[in-house]
Amino acid sequence: MTERSGAVENADRMLARVALGDRQAFESLYQTTSATLLGICMRLLADRAEAEDVLQEVYVAAWGKAAQFDASRASALTWLGTIARHRAIDRLRALPAAANRAPIEAIEATPDDAPSPAARAEAAGEHARLDDCLDQLEPRRQTLIRTAFFDGATYEELAGRSGSPLGSIKSWIRRGLAQLKACLEQ
Template structure:
């Protein structure tokens, strides 16, 4: 299926979006109507998350297209044992947006270094992939060390794009409790990842 220029995703607001696993299953079987329903459900949240990460309208639209195409192509890879369809889609969106930021930063760094050294250094794709996989494993390991409330709060805020008040509403907890758990969880993640404050 070739994706054409989509209608502009509307702002999703603060309500959580839930996608039934069956809908994603229909998309995996190539059901265009199911994909249209999925698009309508998720477009606002996906675009909002990407826009918050990239802060650039044109790049956000490009990455949004890439994400929705990836959802269409890889819907059969969704594993309900690992989370909800909405979380899976938002994780793809977050990863793609962060990849775009990293690519832009890396390009800027490479250009600066090339200008300073006036030497072309070959890009080592294999080492980049290994470093990325190791980083992903370390993040998963560190997330596993958090309490369930800390992990759920961090995942909702940083991988699904919810605000702190939305996280509090979803978890049915006071906002102050969520903020404290998030702060504690982020400190534990920072320490686990070996990042200096």
Template sequence: MALVAIMDRLAIGEENALGDLYEHTSAKLFGVCFRILKDREEAEDVLQDVYLTVWRRADRFDAERASPITWLATIARNRSIDRLRQIGRRGGDRPMGEAEDIADEGADAFAALADSDDARRLTECLGTLDERTHKSILAAFYGGITYETLAERLSVPLGTIKSRIRRGLIKLKGCLSQ
């Protein structure tokens, strides 16, 4: 896969590789950031932070554990959620409801993962989870929905969502390691 080769080049410090990675992944990762932050400027700032993080941590990428797009989307998701929390602490000066909707025309993270050999195993393991946990994990990790938003949508306490997803991820890890 081309992204794995780019990640290998990044790991050895090849500067051109970062531009290649940006060219192949920026639209998708911006979509992840924007879906969570609902603010174009914040999403652009977070996206820049994502690529700085990738530049510094490229040597930690392990193609045996995840595909490059999954690894990158996870970093983008985590950075976006961190920024969302940071905005919330400082009171947020922009109303979230007024952000313009931008459709991400690319495949979602689950569809990108489906192109890999890991997709079959992940699908099988997700199938072993109860329906609520299965849907919660898909919404949070492949839909880019924050735990807080998911709790509101499902009308359950935030702690319940966190526990449900944590237990589900532990089961997935056990299933995938077999």
């Protein structure tokens, strides 16, 4: 028997004794498994104090639920590790988001990527101008350009949809773009 399998069987026996209320077995179980369980908690929670709090919750749960442990389904370490993982995840979800824990002074240093009101107004003006220029194109070119550039259709897809030759589609779009350019430069 390897040292690891011996420790697993020992933990199984200790947990069975804990189910009977044996405090010595509980202390031995803690000594045997606490480092591993703390590692599980630390992997999920970056804060050691939080991980230690969760570890305490794990052993309180183990003391109260030891009678539910079934050695035929999992080892004691696996059972305790599952409790630790679930409790750590619950704690992680309950913690405020990192941004909410940041000092208020950090907000001033955080860049705002949203466009300014002036930039939004300018973009709206350019959008209206583009719509006006598109409306001046003949309907076929207007539809092809809108579909190609706003819907992302390829030239081949446009040729298939319209039943027109690929070369004609490319020419119509090229001429339409030239007209748009001239209109926008006015």
